[in-house]
Amino acid sequence: MGDYILAIDQGTTSTRAIVFAKDQTIAGIDQQEFAQHFPKSGWVEHNLEDIWRTVVETCKGAIADAGIAASDIAAIGITNQRETVALWDRATGEPAGKAIVWQDRRTSAICDALKADGHEALFTERTGLLLDPYFSGTKVKWMLDEVDGLRARSKAGEIAFGTIDTFVIWRLTGGARHVTDATNAARTLMYNIRENRWDDELLSILDVPAAMLPEVLDCAADFGTAKADIFGAEIPIYGVAGDQQAATIGNACFQPGMLKSTYGTGCFALLNTGEDAVASQNRLLTTIAYRLDGKTIYALEGSIFMAGATVQWLRDGLKIIDTAARSGEMADAADPEQDVYLVPAFVGLGAPHWDAEARGAMFGLTRATGPNEIAKATLEAVCYQTRDLLEAMHKDWPEASGAETTLRVDGGMVASDWTMQRLADLLDAPVDRPTVLETTALGAAWLAGSRAGVWPDRDGFAATWARDRRFEPQMDADERARKIAGWDDAVSRTLSER
Numbered sequence: 001m002g003d004y005i006l007a008i009d010q011g012t013t014s015t016r017a018i019v020f021a022k023d024q025t026i027a028g029i030d031q032q033e034f035a036q037h038f039p040k041s042g043w044v045e046h047n048l049e050d051i052w053r054t055v056v057e058t059c060k061g062a063i064a065d066a067g068i069a070a071s072d073i074a075a076i077g078i079t080n081q082r083e084t085v086a087l088w089d090r091a092t093g094e095p096a097g098k099a100i101v102w103q104d105r106r107t108s109a110i111c112d113a114l115k116a117d118g119h120e121a122l123f124t125e126r127t128g129l130l131l132d133p134y135f136s137g138t139k140v141k142w143m144l145d146e147v148d149g150l151r152a153r154s155k156a157g158e159i160a161f162g163t164i165d166t167f168v169i170w171r172l173t174g175g176a177r178h179v180t181d182a183t184n185a186a187r188t189l190m191y192n193i194r195e196n197r198w199d200d201e202l203l204s205i206l207d208v209p210a211a212m213l214p215e216v217l218d219c220a221a222d223f224g225t226a227k228a229d230i231f232g233a234e235i236p237i238y239g240v241a242g243d244q245q246a247a248t249i250g251n252a253c254f255q256p257g258m259l260k261s262t263y264g265t266g267c268f269a270l271l272n273t274g275e276d277a278v279a280s281q282n283r284l285l286t287t288i289a290y291r292l293d294g295k296t297i298y299a300l301e302g303s304i305f306m307a308g309a310t311v312q313w314l315r316d317g318l319k320i321i322d323t324a325a326r327s328g329e330m331a332d333a334a335d336p337e338q339d340v341y342l343v344p345a346f347v348g349l350g351a352p353h354w355d356a357e358a359r360g361a362m363f364g365l366t367r368a369t370g371p372n373e374i375a376k377a378t379l380e381a382v383c384y385q386t387r388d389l390l391e392a393m394h395k396d397w398p399e400a401s402g403a404e405t406t407l408r409v410d411g412g413m414v415a416s417d418w419t420m421q422r423l424a425d426l427l428d429a430p431v432d433r434p435t436v437l438e439t440t441a442l443g444a445a446w447l448a449g450s451r452a453g454v455w456p457d458r459d460g461f462a463a464t465w466a467r468d469r470r471f472e473p474q475m476d477a478d479e480r481a482r483k484i485a486g487w488d489d490a491v492s493r494t495l496s497e498r
């Protein structure tokens with residue numbers, strides 16, 4: 001067995017596989033997009049066979065790109081889109097329908113009914129989450145309610161539930177293992193994050209049988225072995241974490257107070273709060289950052305649904321840019337005298353507002369407003385929203401004092417220097433961009449590589465984190481205050497209930 005690590009990053013719109021060499025550099029990479037299904041307004045589904053096919057093909061592609069054999073790989077690490085629900089038949093491995101994706105809003109009515117019955121406080125206290133369709137629990141309930149006989153078959157142990165990691169591991173191990181890790185379990189609305197166990201009371205409220213749930217392991221653990229006939233050699237699976245938690249690990253945010261924000265399709269900020277599961281008073285989520293050697297480290301999380309996706313809208317919807325990178329050049333050329341605000345509530349607003357009914361709006365338009373000002377407002381919106389999350393974090397956990405906060409960033413959008421500078425300006429805090437931007441895969445690789453004994457331990461790994469560039473705040477305080485007041489006003493006018 002060699003000392004390469006294979007990281008599988010199963011994301012919302014694409015699957016990526018990366019082979020890392022022992023020195024943590026990328027030796028081979030492959031990526032495939034797959035179909036999104038929108039059968040009704042607000043519904044988002046994935047075909048689990050697409051997910052499985054792209055996992056196998058990208059792994060083979062990355063191994064070929066690295067010019068190695070499967071037998072050169074010491075271990076696999078898996079990271080995945082979180083919350084998305086898969087159900088399948090344990091006997092045949094056949095999916096019991098398409099996966100319901102985290103973005104899917106079909107369970108709003110179930111959430112409303114649970115709230116009306118006064119259940120939200122209990123769910124929040126036990127799981128750290130809110131009764132929002134975003135999380136897995138109400139999606140599982142929906143499938144069991146809608147598909148004839150599924151609940152009885154689940155009770156009888158015939159049907160398995162899993163987040164995407166669990167489904168992929170089931171398939172890789174030929175059905176030998178039905179397991180997940182603590183970070184993925186923490187997003188299901190069924191897992192007690194304080195006691196680290198599935199919560200029978202919540203399961204009974206949701207009417208989800210415990211018999212269908214996977215075993216929950218640490219993030220670095222023995223998750224089983226990928227069968228030899230898949231890649232050409234048996235490979236142990238030693239690491240698993242949800243993608244935002246893997247990015248937290250990949251960005252080496254191991255100390256309480258350390259903070260990362262990932263800018264891909266959406267934006268997800270996680271603040272390490274150490275062994276404290278801080279209950280949010282400001283509608284952030286309390287979640288498990290990672291669990292290693294049986295010790296749970298918690299985080300406060302803020303989730304924004306549209307970040308890079310708004311830049312895609314400039315390109316594909318408005319057609320005012322031809323590449324994402326062009327948005328920064330246009331923002332640079334925008335008229336600094338115009339205060340245009342774009343509130344990107346295209347699919348509602350996430351944290352800290354959680355307003356599913358809000359829709360996007362633009363404010364401050366004049367006859368002089370053109371594409372440059374709209375591009376600038378789009379990039380600034382991501383920065384203002386990050387600031388809103390960080391403000392909420394500071395209120396929830398005063399230890400994370402604003403003056404000391406350095407934000408580590410990753411994801412496709414951080415390639416934009418303009419956006420990163422504006423982010424530092426509006427946060428009034430430094431922003432650190434690492435040299436490795438494949439932070440999510442790197443986090444999964446570290447979990448697997450350290451367990452396999454070929455990568456350094458936590459402190460050794462943290463010491464290898466390297467900065468590409470630090471963006472220091474440069475904006476004048478009055479201008480910052482004026483701009484933030486304008487943003488707050490724009491948001492308040494966009495919320496559905498004012």
Ligand SMILES: Nc1ncnc2c1ncn2[C@@H]1O[C@H](COP(=O)(O)OP(=O)(O)O)[C@@H](O)[C@H]1O
Pocket residue numbers: 011013014263264265266307308309310311312324325326327328411412413414415416
């Ligand atoms: N230079 C850039 N400026 C602004 N946005 C960018 C830039 N490069 C990429 N993006 C945005 O980043 C996103 C892709 O990031 P990525 O991390 O690959 O996303 P995901 O993993 O969620 O698919 C896209 O939405 C794209 O619009």
Ligand SMILES: O=P(O)(O)OC[C@H](O)CO
Pocket residue numbers: 010011012013080081082083102242243244264265266
């Ligand atoms: O697949 P991504 O990168 O869009 O991330 C999705 C998140 O895990 C959803 O919570």
